[in-house]
Amino acid sequence: MISTINPVTGETTATFPAHTTAEVQAKLDAAVAAQSQWRLVPVEDRVQVLRNTAKVLRENKAEYAALITLEMGKPITEAEAEIEKCALTAEYYAETAPAHLAPEQIASSAASSGVVFDPLGVVLAIMPWNYPFWQFFRFVLPAVAAGNGAILKHANNVPQAALAVQDIMEQAGLPEGLFATVLIESSEVAALIADDRIAAVTLTGSTQVGSIVASQAGAALKKQVLELGGSDPFIVLADADVRAAAKTAVKARFTNNGQSCVNAKRFIVDEKIADEFVAEFTANTKALIVGDPTDPATTIGPMARENLRTELHDQVTRTLAGGGQLVLGGNVVDGPGYYYEPTIIDHVKPGQAAFDEETFGPVAAIIRVSSTEEAITLANQSEYGLGAALWTQDTAAAAAELLPKIDAGAVFINGMVASDPRLPFGGIKKSGYGRELGSYGIREFTNMKTFWTGPATN
Template structure:
């Protein structure tokens, strides 16, 4: 894939980049190794100062960074501004909490002094996606750099300017040279990077095939990975729920980032007793959404990131219809304008046991299912190879406890949409990946948990 900025709202190629050659890659790996030997000796106070400076830059220049994200991958400008602000938030969170998260932990044993010490590993490779081109990187970079590791970013090939901007932010914030570097390379180079002794571990956010490929390459080298992959998140609405609030959240949860989010609600599982009302209200909300230029602040839904994503999504919609699904609105690419636009779409009556019902729809398409009771709702929610997040709506305490306990996912949100929060661990189970980002669990992923025993 070419490394280029292609405006998804117009299809225009704006800027192209030459991928790094092997000599240039080797030089950056050498620089990362040298940087780590010095950087690992820096104090939490120094790292915190630099990370807070990065947060300041993000906040002060958020309008420009937001325009860059929207230009490269098409998210509405208001969402891009919010993403930049969230990046500043995660930087401040780890700047303030990392020292406590990584402090020695005393353990009483038969030794005179026993404790656990957390130490950095070295260069950590991050293979990151285009859909949240700043947030995905900063939620990796903030804990990784605070732990004393150095970062290497292989970003998606359609957001090269975002990748370079992030490196520039961290350099301007004061981090020493080589502590965080962007590698403008194609996916084919990742296996070679994992085979290099200078790369100690890797994290990837992306598709199942990408995750499997990285895990295989890392497994050959016995190197640790953290994977955050796809999701087909359920959004369960039971009879006792506040239906109006659920519909508002459902619309936001499905249309977030133009529908291109791993934790977006994708399968709406509604109790039969309230299904007609929910369907009507959801349809009204979808019909009211404004599709258009993502640079305009009143746009609700912009283009999909690439033509291939548009084509794949429409093929899934056609497969859903072929399996028996009924399109209530949308269902066809918007061919009356340039760019990769797909309308808000609702599909009902898909057979629950059809293969398409288990797939991830990465775009503004909602699949609506009716179930008789909570037992059927939980069974359908779990009938997918994914297990990232789940949203469930009820005011019944017994139902709430069952949903929390029985849904197979890395996160369950009751009466709210699924979101990531620096204070809470984030990640999935089953084919949605393994390991955790954010919170104390995230910063512990890429450290040596060293046992120390003294007598």
């Protein structure tokens, strides 16, 4: 059985039988059959489903947001924003997909040549629980616009969200069978990846799971897009607007209860302004409200699962034992549910857990540096490379000199890292490969087919 466990109470609120092997096989057959016809539909017609998707999402925003909050504990205002972001992305691709997928002409002497973008087939999407609607829709919207079908294996602690997104796509008018959710255990994913009916694989999840999926998909010679873990640096240089940086830092770290791959996790601050930054950051963090995520006033809800909280507290304990200095929090919240105090640890250094590991929860590590050069060195001293934030008044120099030195898939100057449907999103190193969103993302699951036509002969 696959269950919903309310992270506010720790109680099981719903259970669902896993799909049988025969049911999964039938869904695969249906997806392949539907995709063979969908690929022939002009993209200008395919995008009507995306417009309908935006409409369904907005009409039922309260219902879907409540479902997110129930299953993984996101504050309700953030859950509502997640649904709206999905709707905006549907509208973005409805408008831009025809241009993104239009054939490209390339000059080649007297011949006609260029590239067309054909769909790959049925894509297996392995999705996480932390953004149960957004992570799915940012994949499926461009994928189906490009002519693909999809099978979703969602995280097993959000089964109702997994079933809801299938219902949304059906309401939006996607052809029957083209997309399906499968409720299966993780141990059954390898067989799906190996199945000849699956053309490609996308995963958003941990680096550890990404390595497993990459090896399985690689053995089957299937295209992959992997968006994995992150330990994003938030670099505050000596000339930065400290008050603005510290205010943004709270949102950058504690959004989604601190459970996001692109949350800022390592705050690398020039020692000349570090005391001021820590004081401002701490004061703003104290203003966060830990409580019932269904209450609009709440800004920090519970962590999604008890084991995640246990792992996070172990990281905090090891960091403090290694020399980190506790500024705020550091404790499991007493009572039901999986709450953890918003936590700040100062004087963190390489070799300590909060520097070396991804902390997937409401814990911020402060790293003090003596120069810009040291800040960049420590920012890059990570196995991850998803996003990075850089705060400085000298934005021209940052863009010209520092931007090329930062190892990350995205660098935001004087802002927090965030995904945007117009911009490519993805990482390097152990944060994965491939891109989602923008024109690059919609082409990931296409065959970039070269064509060449010579002059006609008599």
